[in-house]
Amino acid sequence: xxxxxxxxxxxxxxxxxxxxxxxxxxxxxxxxxxxxxxxxxxxxxxxxxxxxxxxxxxxxxxxxxxxxxxxxxxxxxxxxxxxxxxxxxxxxxxxxxxxxxxxxxxxxxxxxxxxxxxxxxxxxxxxxxxxxxxxxxxxxxxxxxxxxxxxxxxxxxxxxxxxxxxxxxxxxxxxxxxxxxxxxxxxxxxxxxxxxxxxxxxx
Amino acid sequence: xxxxxxxxxxxxxxxxxxxxxxxxxxxxxxxxxxxxxxxxxxxxxxxxxxxxxxxxxxxxxxxxxxxxxxxxxxxxxxxxxxxxxxxxxxxxxxxxxxxxxxxxxxxxxxxxxxxxxxxxxxxxxxxxxxxxxxxxxxxxxxxxxxxxxxxxxxxxxxxxxxxxxxxxxxxxxxxxxxxxxxxxxxxxxxxxxxxxxxxxxxx
DNA sequence: CTACCATGTAGACAGCGACTACATCGTTCT
DNA sequence: AGAACGATGTAGTCGCTGTCTACATGGTAG
Numbered sequence: 172x173x174x175x176x177x178x179x180x181x182x183x184x185x186x187x188x189x190x191x192x193x194x195x196x197x198x199x200x201x202x203x204x205x206x207x208x209x210x211x212x213x214x215x216x217x218x219x220x221x222x223x224x225x226x227x228x229x230x231x232x233x234x235x236x237x238x239x240x241x242x243x244x245x246x247x248x249x250x251x252x253x254x255x256x257x258x259x260x261x262x263x264x265x266x267x268x269x270x271x272x273x274x275x276x277x278x279x280x281x282x283x284x285x286x287x288x289x290x291x292x293x294x295x296x297x298x299x300x301x302x303x304x305x306x307x308x309x310x311x312x313x314x315x316x317x318x319x320x321x322x323x324x325x326x327x328x329x330x331x332x333x334x335x336x337x338x339x340x341x342x343x344x345x346x347x348x349x350x351x352x353x354x355x356x357x358x359x360x361x362x363x364x365x366x367x368x369x370x371x372x373x374x
Numbered sequence: 375x376x377x378x379x380x381x382x383x384x385x386x387x388x389x390x391x392x393x394x395x396x397x398x399x400x401x402x403x404x405x406x407x408x409x410x411x412x413x414x415x416x417x418x419x420x421x422x423x424x425x426x427x428x429x430x431x432x433x434x435x436x437x438x439x440x441x442x443x444x445x446x447x448x449x450x451x452x453x454x455x456x457x458x459x460x461x462x463x464x465x466x467x468x469x470x471x472x473x474x475x476x477x478x479x480x481x482x483x484x485x486x487x488x489x490x491x492x493x494x495x496x497x498x499x500x501x502x503x504x505x506x507x508x509x510x511x512x513x514x515x516x517x518x519x520x521x522x523x524x525x526x527x528x529x530x531x532x533x534x535x536x537x538x539x540x541x542x543x544x545x546x547x548x549x550x551x552x553x554x555x556x557x558x559x560x561x562x563x564x565x566x567x568x569x570x571x572x573x574x575x576x577x
Numbered sequence: 578c579t580a581c582c583a584t585g586t587a588g589a590c591a592g593c594g595a596c597t598a599c600a601t602c603g604t605t606c607t
Numbered sequence: 608a609g610a611a612c613g614a615t616g617t618a619g620t621c622g623c624t625g626t627c628t629a630c631a632t633g634g635t636a637g
Contacts, residue, residue: 177601178615198486200403205593214617216596221615225594273485282476282544283401297548326550327534327558334537341485345500347529355530355573363566370558380632381584408624417586419626424584428625 175212183221185211190232194274199229199281229278230288236275237295240268248302254310255361261302262332262357263350269336270349276340280333300329307364317367324371328360378415386424388414393435397477402432402484432481433491439478440498443471451505457513458564464505465535465560466553472539473552479543503532510567520570527574531563 179185189210193202204225205215222228247264250257269276284292304325310316316324335356339349382388392413396405407428408418425431450467453460472479487495507528513519519527538559542552 203593217616280544280546300548323558326555327562330537330541330555330559331534333541334533334535337540338533338536341483343483345503351573352529352533355526355571356533358571358573359530359563359566362569362571363562366565366569368558368561368565370554370561406624420585
């Protein structure tokens with residue numbers, strides 16, 4: 172029998188790590204503070220010292236998720252190849268992240284975050300769009316894409332890939348392979364932006 | 375004091391109706407069978423006679439949601455105007471439904487349905503894609519859109535509009551008006567399909 | 578008329594989140 | 608060095624929940 176120190180020492184990280192695993196097998200609604208406490212061998216009240224309530228833990232999970240996702244997207248955006256290839260690379264990174272962590276993604280885009288965390292979450296969550304916007308501007312300056320408000324176009328790309336990510340994560344693609352869906356979506360987006368998007372011409 | 379009959383008579387419908395309202399103000403996780411029973415003045419065990427557990431109620435909500443949504447989409451697809459206009463009309467109907475019933479939509483596309491309901495849900499959920507496919511085939515035959523696998527293209531449209539719907543419903547459009555997002559997305563999709571989508575050319 | 582069965586009630590149970598009072602222990606001030 | 612303090616843990620309690628059981632009611636079919 173190993174003697175446990177009275178203080179865990181890294182309880183917050185341990186809880187977050189365990190919670191990440193739990194939501195992917197049981198969903199968010201299957202996440203219980205008491206079970207989590209049992210899992211890491213602390214009393215049922217201990218988590219409250221680090222997360223004032225269950226939602227605070229979920230908010231922290233969302234933050235961690237955005238940081239992980241942003242890292243994946245950022246490295247993908249810096250990959251080798253043409254602008255077109257890097258665009259697809261980012262799309263794959265996003266959808267790949269979604270398929271790997273479906274529950275985490277749904278937590279990230281949940282609407283029920285505490286008001287104090289939501290500001291932080293919003294800024295961290297918007298980073299993906301910023302990256303997309305940068306790539307689109309670059310492609311427009313290179314003459315690969317038609318002119319058009321980059322803000323609007325980036326939002327369209329984000330919106331479409333977000334749909335692909337969520338449906339792929341939720342296995343709602345009706346049998347179509349994820350890669351095929353991503354390829355078809357990116358192809359459509361790129362083709363559309365090449366010829367120009369009427370609703371984005373008021374730049 | 376009005377005497378209540380021992381049997382409610384329409385308890386199932388009353389529960390579903392009340393549950394619809396509840397999830398839109400409190401979310402799915404705020405839906406409680408006991409509170410629901412209180413709301414419609416029956417004992418806490420009564421709902422179990424109609425929904426074997428909480429998830430069964432949620433599954434029924436999802437079914438009702440798909441039926442409502444399909445009705446909206448179907449009427450939109452039969453609207454007046456050019457193919458292009460009808461396409462936008464369907465998109466607006468989908469996103470409009472999402473914004474009007476955000477919680478219901480997330481329930482519909484939740485992954486945790488009972489295995490017995492999931493088959494029913496899948497068939498009802500796929501109807502939207504079928505409608506999109508029909509419109510795309512029609513547009514291709516009329517020469518308005520380039521050739522390409524309608525199955526694939528319909529999935530791309532569905533995927534993109536689903537993303538727009540969810541982000542609009544969750545207020546994640548970053549300040550952009552919903553109509554603008556829908557217009558930009560449909561413009562991009564239509565433009566892309568007009569010039570042709572490489573990944574959909576293997577029809 | 579009676580037997581049946583769908584639909585209601587009432588009570589019990591364990592698990593949950595949240596709150597409280599108290600225990601432990603590293604750190605900091607004197 | 609020693610005392611005070613604050614951060615972090617434990618333990619107990621509360622009302623709420625979903626689910627299970629036994630029992631009550633009343634429409635309907637034989």
